[in-house]
Amino acid sequence: KQEVTQIPAALSVPEGENLVLNCSFTDSAIYNLQWFRQDPGKGLTSLLLIQSSQREQTSGRLNASLDKSSGRSTLYIAASQPGDSATYLCAGEFNAGNMLTFGGGTRLMVKP
């Protein structure tokens, strides 16, 4: 059974700091990995999707990496802002059936 883990569960940083969110998975035969953002009372918004053949994806201040051999992905947020405060979830697709296994999320608070 595939498992996706995110540690820590919560993180608080001052505004302007660069930060890294971690995601680990047990099955190296990963098809793709997605990072999502969830604001309170809202659904999940897809941020980045990394295919198994890729090592990283970038969108604005966000950079996500994928290391299949070590079973890890990271989401790097540059120059964090209070508006980045949200819960960030990673999810792995381990077969071609579009089914995702989600981590528990990291709740990020960026303090002004």
Add this chain to the structure above:
Amino acid sequence: DAGVIQSPRHEVTEMGQEVTLRCKPISGHDYLFWYRQTMMRGLELLIYFNNNVPIDDSGMPEDRFSAKMPNASFSTLKIQPSEPRDSAVYFCASSLARAYSPLHFGNGTRLTVT
């Protein structure tokens, strides 16, 4: 596009009552997923459809739960009878069938069973 639309946004019901949650996926999407989110268990996949056909319902917790997708633009998740432990946020999501297609979520239905 309006995105994935779920209704109602909030549902409060008494134990034993039937609950029906509704979802309209993004037009043209081939996959539809129902998830449940709780503090204790996080996001759990309940069931998903491909081209209106249920593919995997192994996540449906009990026979009290059922889901249908009568056409490409509508799906329901029904709980009958409801129990307090069913209280959670239920999300519907959709995606295209092509490889590496991101998942698009609705804003969820917060269900409270008293």
